[in-house]
Amino acid sequence: MLEEAKARALLARYEQLVEEARGVAVRAGRSPDAVKVVAVSKTEGLEVIARASAVGIHEFGENRPDDLVLKQGRYPLEHWHFIGNIQSRRIKDIVGRACLIHSVDRVSLFERINARAEELDIVQDILLEVNVSGEESKSGFEPGQVEEALEQALSYGSIRVKGLMTMAPQAEDAVVRACFKGLRELKNELASKFGDAVDLCELSCGMSMDFAIGIEEGATIIRVGRRIFSEDFAGVSN
Ligand SMILES: *Cc1c(COP(=O)(O)O)cnc(C)c1O
Numbered sequence: 001m002l003e004e005a006k007a008r009a010l011l012a013r014y015e016q017l018v019e020e021a022r023g024v025a026v027r028a029g030r031s032p033d034a035v036k037v038v039a040v041s042k043t044e045g046l047e048v049i050a051r052a053s054a055v056g057i058h059e060f061g062e063n064r065p066d067d068l069v070l071k072q073g074r075y076p077l078e079h080w081h082f083i084g085n086i087q088s089r090r091i092k093d094i095v096g097r098a099c100l101i102h103s104v105d106r107v108s109l110f111e112r113i114n115a116r117a118e119e120l121d122i123v124q125d126i127l128l129e130v131n132v133s134g135e136e137s138k139s140g141f142e143p144g145q146v147e148e149a150l151e152q153a154l155s156y157g158s159i160r161v162k163g164l165m166t167m168a169p170q171a172e173d174a175v176v177r178a179c180f181k182g183l184r185e186l187k188n189e190l191a192s193k194f195g196d197a198v199d200l201c202e203l204s205c206g207m208s209m210d211f212a213i214g215i216e217e218g219a220t221i222i223r224v225g226r227r228i229f230s231e232d233f234a235g236v237s238n
Pocket of ligand 1: 040063224226
């Protein structure tokens with residue numbers, strides 16, 4: 001395919017996704033602008049980032065520090081979200097490059113994130129990843145640990161917790177919905193407990209297969225990869 005045709009196809013997939021997301025939000029009684037789409041570009045090279053940027057996609061999600069360093073370095077004006085596993089020795093590469101780190105899954109990361117943010121003289125926005133479904137294979141705080149984690153995060157001046165993130169199990173819709181609903185309820189509970197001490201405004205939940213359920217359950221950010229970037233992604237979300 002010619003570059004022009006590839007760009008047109010990418011834009012069409014993106015626009016369709018955005019339209020669907022806005023429609024779901026409205027039908028759920030929410031504002032069509034309530035949900036931000038993060039285009040998960042983790043499997044894509046620089047050429048595709050360039051194409052995406054050219055057609056107007058400006059929020060990207062990466063799950064490997066090396067890719068974040070490379071792509072953010074080349075396209076520093078785009079917004080980069082870090083959504084992957086965090087090794088503490090790579091924190092120096094993530095903080096500052098990511099506008100939002102979605103995947104903070106243990107208290108021991110706070111110290112280093114905070115120290116690096118201080119070094120850069122920034123406040124790093126983060127989300128706490130929660131293992132709502134309780135699957136052993138998933139990372140994240142147990143729901144019962146999040147309050148204590150948030151309490152601790154508050155003592156670091158260069159970290160700002162903006163909300164919660166989760167990944168649903170690959171399961172039937174009812175199970176996915178229960179997971180996202182659990183995340184929302186936990187956020188609301190914490191928001192009322194902590195009051196003005198925190199501004200928990202973000203819920204990052206929903207991917208290619210389950211973003212509609214995420215939006216119905218209150219997602220403010222959906223992280224979508226294959227539905228945007230794959231030419232032959234067959235998954236149809238409800
Ligand atoms: C890969 C990934 C996504 C996107 O998944 P798709 O099914 O391609 O939409 C979202 N969130 C995280 C944490 C991921 O690793």
